[in-house]
Amino acid sequence: MQFRGFWVIQTVSTTPFNDQKPGTSGLRKKVRIFQQPHYAENFVQSVFDSLEDFAGQTLVVGGDGRYLNREVIQIVIKMAAANGFGRVIVGQGGILSTPAASHLIRSAGAFGGLVLSASHNPGGPDEDFGIKYNIGNGGPAPEKVTDAIAARSLVIDSYKILEAADVDIDLIGTSQLGAMTVEVVDPVTAYADLMESLFDFAAIRAQIAGGFTLAFDSMSAVTGPYAAEIFERRLGAPAGTVMNGTPLPDFGHHHPDPNLVHAKQLYDRMMAADAPDFGAASDGDGDRNLIIGRHSYVTPSDSLAVLAANAHLAPGYKAGLKGIARSMPTSGAADRVAEKLGAPLYETPTGWKFFGNLLDAGMATICGEESAGTGSDHVREKDGIWAVLLWLNILAVRQQSVAAIMADHWATYGRNYYARHDYEAIAKDKADALMAALRGALATLPGTGNSGGTVKSADDFAYTDPTDQSVSRNQGVRILFEDGSRVVFRLSGTGTEGATLRVYIERYVGPDGDLGLETGDALAPLIAAAQDVADIAGYTGMDKPSVIT
Ligand code: VG1
Ligand code: CO
Numbered sequence: 001m002q003f004r005g006f007w008v009i010q011t012v013s014t015t016p017f018n019d020q021k022p023g024t025s026g027l028r029k030k031v032r033i034f035q036q037p038h039y040a041e042n043f044v045q046s047v048f049d050s051l052e053d054f055a056g057q058t059l060v061v062g063g064d065g066r067y068l069n070r071e072v073i074q075i076v077i078k079m080a081a082a083n084g085f086g087r088v089i090v091g092q093g094g095i096l097s098t099p100a101a102s103h104l105i106r107s108a109g110a111f112g113g114l115v116l117s118a119s120h121n122p123g124g125p126d127e128d129f130g131i132k133y134n135i136g137n138g139g140p141a142p143e144k145v146t147d148a149i150a151a152r153s154l155v156i157d158s159y160k161i162l163e164a165a166d167v168d169i170d171l172i173g174t175s176q177l178g179a180m181t182v183e184v185v186d187p188v189t190a191y192a193d194l195m196e197s198l199f200d201f202a203a204i205r206a207q208i209a210g211g212f213t214l215a216f217d218s219m220s221a222v223t224g225p226y227a228a229e230i231f232e233r234r235l236g237a238p239a240g241t242v243m244n245g246t247p248l249p250d251f252g253h254h255h256p257d258p259n260l261v262h263a264k265q266l267y268d269r270m271m272a273a274d275a276p277d278f279g280a281a282s283d284g285d286g287d288r289n290l291i292i293g294r295h296s297y298v299t300p301s302d303s304l305a306v307l308a309a310n311a312h313l314a315p316g317y318k319a320g321l322k323g324i325a326r327s328m329p330t331s332g333a334a335d336r337v338a339e340k341l342g343a344p345l346y347e348t349p350t351g352w353k354f355f356g357n358l359l360d361a362g363m364a365t366i367c368g369e370e371s372a373g374t375g376s377d378h379v380r381e382k383d384g385i386w387a388v389l390l391w392l393n394i395l396a397v398r399q400q401s402v403a404a405i406m407a408d409h410w411a412t413y414g415r416n417y418y419a420r421h422d423y424e425a426i427a428k429d430k431a432d433a434l435m436a437a438l439r440g441a442l443a444t445l446p447g448t449g450n451s452g453g454t455v456k457s458a459d460d461f462a463y464t465d466p467t468d469q470s471v472s473r474n475q476g477v478r479i480l481f482e483d484g485s486r487v488v489f490r491l492s493g494t495g496t497e498g499a500t501l502r503v504y505i506e507r508y509v510g511p512d513g514d515l516g517l518e519t520g521d522a523l524a525p526l527i528a529a530a531q532d533v534a535d536i537a538g539y540t541g542m543d544k545p546s547v548i549t
Contacts, residue, residue, distance in 0.1 A: 007081075007179075010082070010161050010162075011160055012041070012158060012160075012161060013157060013158050014041065014042055014156060014157060016042065017036075025132050025133075025140040025146055025352075026130055026131050026140075027043045027130060027131050027132075028118045028119075028121065028129075028130035029128065029129065029496055030126070030127070030128060030129075030496055031123075031124070031126065034072070034129045038159070040131065041075060041159045042153060042159060043131055043153060044114070044131070044159070045083075045156060045160065047131075047133045047149050050148040051112070054112075055084040055085075055086070056084070058086065058087040058088070058111055059087070059089070059110060059112060060089045060096070060110045060112070060114075061089070061090045061091075061094075061096075061113065062094060062095060062101050062104075062115065063115060063117050063285075064095075064116070064117040064119075065093070065221070065222055066116075066249055066250075066251070067125055067249040068116075069094045069249070070094050072116050072131065076114050077090065077167050078161045078162040078164055081179070081180040084179075086181065087180060087181040087183060088177075088180060088181070088182050088183070089108055089110065090183070090185070091185060091187035092170060092171075092186055093187075094116075095222060096222075097187070097222045097384075098115055098285040099286060099375070099379050099381050099382070099385070100190070101115045101134065102139065102379035102381040102383075103191055103194055103379050104185070104190065105138040106138040112133060112136055112141075113133070113134045113138075115132050115134060117132070117285035118130035118284065118496070119287070119288075119494065120255065120262075120284050122250070122253075122255045123251050124249065125250075133149065134380070137356055137359075138379055139353060139359075139381060140351070140352055140380075142353055142356065142357070142470075143353070143470070143472065162178050164178070167184075169184055172186055188226050189229075194378060194379075195386065195389055197316065198386070199314050199389045199392070200393055200397075201234060201235060203393065203397065204235050204392045205235050205236050206396070207395065208236055208237050209236060212277050212278070212395070213277050213278070214231065214237060214241055214276050214277060214279065214280070214392070215243060215280075216231055216242050216279075216280050216281070216388065217244055217258070217263055217279070217280070218243065218247075218281075219256040219257075219258065219262070219284070220247065220248040220251040220254060220256065221244075221247055221251050221282070221283060222247050222284065223282040223286040224247050225245075225247070226385055227282075227385065228242050228245055230389070235392075244265075251284065256283050257284075257288075260290075260549060261547055261548075261549070263281040266279050266280075266292065267279075270294060277402075278391070279293070280388040281384075282388075283372070283384065286385065287373060287384055288372040289372055289383075289384040289385075289387040290372055291387070291391055291402070292402075293402020293403055293405075293406070294402065294403070296402050296403035296406060298402065299370075300330075300370050301331035301333050301368070302331070302333050302406065302409070302418075303368070303391075304324075304334045305331075305334045305336070305337050306406070307394070308321060308324050308334055308337045308338070309337045309340075309341075310398070311365070311376075311390065313394050313397040314390055314393040314394070317376070320341070320343075321341060321366055322363060323343050323345070323346060323358065324341075324343055324367070325346040325348055325355050325366075325368075326346070326348070326367065327349065327350045327354070327368075327369040327370065328347050328348065328349060328350065328463075328476060328478070329420070330368060330369050331506050332416055332484075332486075332506070336414065346358055346364060346466070347463075348463055349461065349472050349475035350371075350475065350476070350490065350493075351493070352367075352375075352381055352382055354465070357465055357466075357467040358466070358467065359380060360467070367382070371420075374386075375387070410511070410515045411511055411515070414509055414510040415513075416506055416507070416508050417507045417508075417509065417519050417523055418519070419504075419505050419527075419549070420502060420505075420548070420549050421503040421527070421530075421547075421548055422501070422502050422546055422549070423536065423545050423546060424498075425495075425497045425546070426498055426499050426500070426501060426539075426540045427499070428498055431499035431500075434489075434501065435491060435501075437534075437535070437539075438489055439460055441458075441533075442458045442459060443458075445479060445533070450532060451525040451528045452479075452526040452528070453485060453525075453529075454481060454482045455479055455480070456480045456481055457480045458477070458478065458480070459478055460474055460475070460477050461476045461478055461488075462475065463475060476490035477490070483507075484507075485506060485507040486504075486506045487504070487505055487526055487529065487533070488502075488504040488506075489503055489504075490502055490504075501540065503534070503545070506526075507523055
């Protein structure tokens with residue numbers, strides 16, 4: 001025990017839980033697991049123990065408002081004080097979207113931040129919670145940091161926490177906790193100002209005033225207050241434009257995952273006869289985006305390509321793009337845009353942390369993933385509302401519908417038909433065996449023919465970071481066909497129940513080819529080939545995926 005004025009720092013004995021997955025940027029588990037005594041504390045102390053020289057520095061803390069958010073924020077604040085941070089900045093009510101947290105870390109010159117979220121996973125007492133650590137550039141901790149945290153969590157035997165009453169996180173202002181300052185800040189304004197600095201709000205406002213209609217579904221998650229401020233107040237869209245705008249601890253029992261399955265309410269609205277001109281949604285922590293034009297769904301991979309091709313129409317990007325980065329499973333649509341722009345294209349492993357170095361080095365301006373994440377060098381996370389605003393800015397300049405912009409894009413660059421098939425909650429040993437068998441067969445695949453065509457090459461994706469030469473291996477099995485089609489297999493790193501197999505299927509058709517096919521029809525032979533090559537039914541007992549996006 002240690003005394004600091006009236007404050008008592010407790011050193012609490014604990015035992016490791018041994019289940020922090022190496023290679024993932026945080027800890028994501030069922031709420032019940034997080035509620036075990038010392039569990040959250042162990043992870044937070046493992047993070048602090050893996051950092052150096054943060055005494056007196058600033059830590060940003062906030063989350064997506066899900067069940068347990070407030071309790072864990074109190075733990076983090078008291079532990080930060082006990083571990084010697086000089087200042088904690090916390091979003092009012094414990095709210096900070098992931099991109100807003102990234103911005104706050106950067107603008108405050110913070111040492112780092114803890115973001116409490118399980119992203120698009122459901123929330124509530126029987127659902128998921130998570131904690132991720134972001135470094136001083138505002139982005140997810142790189143592998144060397146997450147590996148150190150995971151290693152520390154295996155041997156931790158005590159943590160430090162200040163014995164104190166809870167801090168009032170609902171009142172904006174500054175208070176003192178031990179030797180540490182606690183600043184409760186408005187989570188929205190600085191972020192909204194950043195958006196206003198990048199996009200032509202006057203043009204978007206004029207477009208809306210002229211009758212352009214939009215719908216934004218916050219899915220009862222963190223973007224509600226951000227969207228209300230930006231779309232309804234600053235851009236003048238009518239009240240009700242933001243759907244499900246109040247963050248709820250259980251997201252109203254929904255999966256806050258902006259895809260066609262979970263954002264069905266928005267999808268149905270966008271496909272109705274009286275659909276608005278533009279629809280969008282974001283996920284639990286506000287870093288993902290779903291874009292649906294009137295009667296026209298845009299795949300995330302296509303959205304990345306369109307945003308990259310048109311970014312120069314927005315004031316923040318009028319100087320053009322330094323480069324484009326996409327994760328390996330994301331379709332090659334952005335590659336064709338990069339080629340035309342004469343900008344470099346980087347292909348990274350899945351996960352935003354790999355973009356951070358490229359953005360810091362000024363090598364890329366826009367980044368994206370097939371999982372509905374798009375962003376730029378304005379922060380170091382993907383950013384759902386940013387993507388929506390860039391679309392709106394482009395629409396305001398081009399004065400065309402989303403469907404017309406897509407048709408125009410495909411006529412110029414060709415179309416990458418694309419789908420992701422997820423096989424969820426499969427037994428971990430079965431999933432590992434399936435991947436091991438695929439990896440074992442890599443050498444025998446080239447030259448063989450099947451319903452997908454003739455295999456040109458097959459490998460297990462490895463990435464060498466061009467800025468620090470660090471190597472990441474085993475990032476997913478790729479099978480490339482002679483005609484440029486592709487099937488990719490990898491296991492999810494973010495699920496909390498068993499294992500999830502993701503199969504990514506892509507077929508390219510040039511500008512003169514058939515651009516108007518149904519995606520399912522266009523991909524049918526490749527889907528069959530994928531199921532066959534990996535013997536998915538044999539390993540999983542599932543004859544079809546649980547989610548198709
Ligand atoms: C998924 C997505 C990946 C994304 C990650 C975090 O990972 O596929 O593209 O970066 O979620 O997104 P995985 O390992 O389950 O495929 V989020 O919105 O949690 O910050
Ligand atoms: Co997210």
